[in-house]
Amino acid sequence: MHRFVQVAFVAFTLGIAWRSLYDFGWAFIFMLVVTAVLAFVIRALGVVRTATTSFMLIGLLFVAIGVARMHIAVPQIVLDERLGSKVSFVGTVVREPDVRETYTNLILESEDFAHRILVRAPQYQDFRYKDEVRITGKLDIPKNFEGDTGRVFNYQGYLAKDDIRYIISFPEVEILVRSETLTGFLFKLKRTYLDSLKRFLPEPSAALAGGITVGERRSLGEELTQAFRDTGLIHIVVLSGYNIAIIVMFISAVLAFLPEKPRFTVAIIAIALFTILVGASSTVVRAALMGSIGAVGAMVKRTYSALHALIIAGFVMLLWNPYLLVYDPSFQLSFVATLGLLLGAPLLVPSLKFIPEKFALREIIAATVATQIAVLPLLAYMMGEVSLVALAVNALVLPIVPLAMLVVFLAGVAGLANYAVATLFAIVAHGLLTYMIKVVETFAVLPFAKVALPQFSLWIVGLAYVILGGWIVVLARRKSSTKQKENLPWVGSQE
Structure with missing residues (x-):
């Protein structure tokens, strides 16, 4: 059954990707779905019984489902006749305001428009979630742009994943109504926590502290943010799945005193609230779903499979918003x-016996190598450059990230109640954060820290992943021959 789930998910994503790149129309999609359903009925009636044929039929069915789901998600865009002219309307802020160095991004919904509007507003105003505002400015549509490496970023598609079809830059903004909601309260709580960190930590330590705990990286500054990018460590600043996994473990440890079912129930609620608090990006949602699936599995006494949790999380997210697959680099x-x-990590551990096991260093290095190799083709295609120091920097920094997150959190919370205790935690946190920053800055200035790559076809990315997949299969067969098959999360029954 495990193999069928994996085949179905891969086919579903292929269907979404296929429709994202090509528009076939409903007639073709209808024929594809009918063919897939008929094929599935034939399989259910027992006309064909081989596993290979079953895989093909399930694959065909879920390709059709993926194509249909993406086709439904694509709206029939009718360009507003007000484009290019000055408009005035009332809208509601539906996302946490994104404060930048010179402006604030607001995402609005308005009864005057069928889709959301991105507003780049003056920074001096204090905007909040669910504010009702009046906007007066020139209506435009987002435009794709070319990056420093010559890659064209599909900005229209990136915004479309959030149903944003219009943009207004530096309009007149009037706040009409303030609203109080649970989500708004969580955002206010986050701002209070960040203010506490800023009182006890100097910059840029305070900015990094906010980044690794709640994903707040704007105050890092462009130069230091670029250094984190160049050294392949930006993922810890933007609150990646790695940070979320650590937070889930923290929550589980704090709730360990509770009976099993209440503990997991409270853990799921805490994960959901934290996901909202940090902005519910696709990366955070994916990790939160995996953590919640694990908690639910523990409640019903089911063995947790991280791979199946990843597949379920991915399927749910793409079913909800298929735009994520092609247009969201973070996802x-x-x-x-x-x-x-x-x-990859379980397969690499036996090859790293020369690395000591103390402090789980061998597992950390294996995980770092596996993830860096996995994202390399995609990252090279997107960014047009590759960090040559990412592996070394990650190996030097990642082992202390859990401790840094814990001490930073304690400093921020203690800062709301006890100055002396907060100062003590802040001293330790500042030392750890300074170490992380110094490692990044030292490696970022090396002349070989990163290399630029010429543009290449997406087919090369696909070929790279085919090769990686083959390499994993070869290593897995070697490992299974040594009777370690049970350690591989993706090896399961084909029934």
């Missing part, structure tokens, strides 16, 4: 990195 990198971790 792509997070999913591929996690897949690389689950499939």
Whole structure:
């Protein structure tokens, strides 16, 4: 059954990707779905019984489902006749305001528009979630742009995943109504926590502290943020699945005193609230879903499979928003990195016997190597450059990230109640954060820290992953021959 789930998910994603790139129309999709359903009925009636044929039929069915789901998600865009002209309307802020160095991004919904509007507002105003505002400015549509490496970023598609079809830059903004909601309260709680960190930690330590605990990285500054990118460590600042996994473990440890079912119930609620608090990006949602699936599995006494949790999380997210697959780099990198971790890390551990096991160093290095290899083709295609120091920097920094997150959190919370205790935690946190920053800055200035790559076809990315997949299969067969098959999360029954 495990293999069927994996085949179905791969086919579903292929269907979404296929429709994202090509528009076939409903007639073709209808024929594809009918063919798939008929094939599935034939299989159910027992006309064909071989496993290979069953895989093909299930694959065909879920390709059809993926194509149909993406086709339904694509709206019939009718360009607003007000494009290019000055408009005035009332809208509601539906996401946490994104404060940048010179402006604030607001995502609005308005009865005057069928889709969301991205507003780049003046920074001096204090905008909040669910504020009702009046906007007066020039209506435009987002435009794709070319990055420093010559890659064209599909900005329209990236915003479309959030149903954003219009943009207004630096309009007149008037706040009409303030609203109080649970989500707004969580955002306010986060701001209070960040203010506490800033009182006890100097910059840029305070900015990094906010990044590794609640994903707040704006105050890092462009230069230091770029250094984290160049050294392949930006994932810890933007709150990746790695950070979320650590937070889930923290929550489980704190709730260990509770009976089993209440503990897991409270853990799921805590994970959900934290996901909202940090902004519910695709990376965070994926990790939160996997953590929640694990908690539910423990409640019903089912064995937890991280790979199946990843597949379920991916399927649910793509079923809800199929735009994530092609137009959200964060989702792509997070999913591929996690897949690389689950499939590759267990296979690499036996080859790293020269690394000591103390402090789980061998497992950390194996996980780092596996995830770096997994994201390399995709990252090279997207960014047009590759960090040559990422492996070394990750190996030097990742082992202390859990401790740094814990001490930073304690400093921020203690800062709301006890100055002396907060100062003590802040001293330790500052030392750890300074070490992380110094490692990044030292490696970022090396002349070989990163290399630029010429543009290449997406087919090369696909070929790279085929080769990686073959390499994993070869290593897995070697490992299974040594009777270690049970350690591989993706090896399961084909029944």
